[in-house]
Amino acid sequence: MVQIYKAPKGKKPSPIGAPKLTLSIDDLEHGGLGVCRSHQPVVFVEGGLPGEQLEVRITDKKPRYWQGLAVKVLTPSAERIEPFCPHSRECGGCQNQHIGQTELLVHKQQAVDQLLKRQTGIKTLNWQAPLLGPAQGYRRKARLAIDAQNKADVKVGFRAKGSDQVVSIKQCAILSEPLQAILPPLLSLIKLLKGTKQLGHISVLDADDQVQLCLRVTRALPGEDLVRLSQFAEDNSLRLLLETAPNRFELVGGTSQDAHYSPSAELSLAIGPNDFIQVNNVVNQAMVSQALTWLQVKPGEQILDLFCGVGNFSLPLAHAGAQVTGVEGIEAMVKRAAINASENGLQVDFQCLDLSDTAALAKLPSQIDKVLLDPARAGAQALMSVLHKLNPKGILYVSCNPATFARDAAVLIDKGWQVDKIGLMDMFPNTAHTELMAHFSKA
Numbered sequence: 001m002v003q004i005y006k007a008p009k010g011k012k013p014s015p016i017g018a019p020k021l022t023l024s025i026d027d028l029e030h031g032g033l034g035v036c037r038s039h040q041p042v043v044f045v046e047g048g049l050p051g052e053q054l055e056v057r058i059t060d061k062k063p064r065y066w067q068g069l070a071v072k073v074l075t076p077s078a079e080r081i082e083p084f085c086p087h088s089r090e091c092g093g094c095q096n097q098h099i100g101q102t103e104l105l106v107h108k109q110q111a112v113d114q115l116l117k118r119q120t121g122i123k124t125l126n127w128q129a130p131l132l133g134p135a136q137g138y139r140r141k142a143r144l145a146i147d148a149q150n151k152a153d154v155k156v157g158f159r160a161k162g163s164d165q166v167v168s169i170k171q172c173a174i175l176s177e178p179l180q181a182i183l184p185p186l187l188s189l190i191k192l193l194k195g196t197k198q199l200g201h202i203s204v205l206d207a208d209d210q211v212q213l214c215l216r217v218t219r220a221l222p223g224e225d226l227v228r229l230s231q232f233a234e235d236n237s238l239r240l241l242l243e244t245a246p247n248r249f250e251l252v253g254g255t256s257q258d259a260h261y262s263p264s265a266e267l268s269l270a271i272g273p274n275d276f277i278q279v280n281n282v283v284n285q286a287m288v289s290q291a292l293t294w295l296q297v298k299p300g301e302q303i304l305d306l307f308c309g310v311g312n313f314s315l316p317l318a319h320a321g322a323q324v325t326g327v328e329g330i331e332a333m334v335k336r337a338a339i340n341a342s343e344n345g346l347q348v349d350f351q352c353l354d355l356s357d358t359a360a361l362a363k364l365p366s367q368i369d370k371v372l373l374d375p376a377r378a379g380a381q382a383l384m385s386v387l388h389k390l391n392p393k394g395i396l397y398v399s400c401n402p403a404t405f406a407r408d409a410a411v412l413i414d415k416g417w418q419v420d421k422i423g424l425m426d427m428f429p430n431t432a433h434t435e436l437m438a439h440f441s442k443a
């Protein structure tokens with residue numbers, strides 16, 4: 001059974017009624033949380049900026065650190081700006097709208113720099129310019145929660161800050177325009193449905209060739225709801241699927257064709273409703289292009305693309321002439337990646353392996369020139385010593401979690417590798433996510 005990383009579940013503690021403290025913020029950590037070091041234990045504060053004094057509501061107490069939410073700014077930083085979203089105070093979708101995109105990236109880069117130096121012993125890092133896209137309207141996929149228990153107050157949106165409550169959003173400036181346009185009619189539709197108790201979440205996708213909605217239902221919906229959903233798909237020219245059991249989909253309206261996206265201008269990849277897709281189209285294309293440049297791909301080279309999804313990097317690498325082996329843990333994505341290769345006229349060997357299982361890693365090809373890895377937030381601890389033994393000329397690590405990246409990088413550095421280049425990628429502007437790309441070679 002493949003150990004695919006999932007964010008830990010559990011009810012978030014409610015900040016309501018929790019104690020308030022007056023705290024000063026010293027700096028930002030890599031996710032953009034303010035850090036108060038003068039308090040013991042250290043407090044990580046959502047919504048705080050360096051130099052600010054704040055009233056903070058403590059939301060969680062761990063033995064080594066506490067977490068809190070800024071509820072009042074007593075002394076504002078010169079970097080503080082007005083959030084562009086009317087829901088920013090309560091919605092937990094974007095944590096960092098109180099600071100500009102570039103200013104936040106400067107702080108995030110400083111925090112990652114310090115983290116890496118502390119954890120790996122590196123003295124200097126060769127930082128490259130970050131990959132940037134628009135600060136708003138960038139998000140082409142999102143999973144919206146539905147709270148329809150109270151018919152008179154149906155909510156569709158993201159979870160609230162520090163709680164499991166759903167914040168109903170009528171507009172969301174970070175979603176792509178077609179997804180923003182669908183929010184008001186979607187809310188009206190859900191209010192009209194009879195089978196509200198059966199509704200789970202809804203995934204919305206703005207692909208190159210269609211807008212796709214996928215509604216998770218726990219039991220069959222009444223016939224009249226199916227008619228409404230089908231009519232909604234027709235009225236809004238979109239594809240609507242029901243997910244009736246995990247990974248079992250029924251088409252309710254719109255095209256039977258899969259959705260597609262392009263990691264680079266010359267390629268088009270099919271994507272299933274539950275498949276991983278990089279949410280930011282502009283930054284994804286820049287990231288793929290930078291990966292090819294940093295790897296200095298040459299025709300005929302053997303390249304291993306680990307955690308390959310539906311082939312986001314594998315196909316561009318193969319298109320550049322490399323002989324690619326793509327490895328992914330979810331069978332459905334491995335199959336889709338193989339179809340994607342064939343539909344784009346490319347030959348890629350795709351394998352399904354659990355890359356957290358040390359025994360499975362013995363099945364990786366032994367003759368390789370270069371490796372690209374793009375793991376989930378858990379990182380790729382089991383792989384590090386195996387990669388070292390494979391002895392490639394270069395390793396390109398794409399990370400969505402600086403903490404696990406620092407842990408894994410420390411192993412490679414300990415074994416004689418060096419970081420030649422590193423750069424942030426602003427895949428999720430205004431949020432706590434920090435993504436980076438780093439190239440390693442033998443020192």
Ligand SMILES: C[S@@+](CC[C@H](N)C(=O)[O-])C[C@H]1O[C@@H](n2cnc3c(N)ncnc32)[C@H](O)[C@@H]1O
Nearest residue numbers: 003004307308309312328329354355356374376
């Ligand atoms: C961050 S995504 C990157 C996917 C792809 N490289 C892309 O850019 O679209 C990480 C991928 O790793 C896969 N994955 C997670 N844990 C895994 C494991 N233990 N073994 C193999 N693949 C895994 C996920 O299914 C997902 O497709």
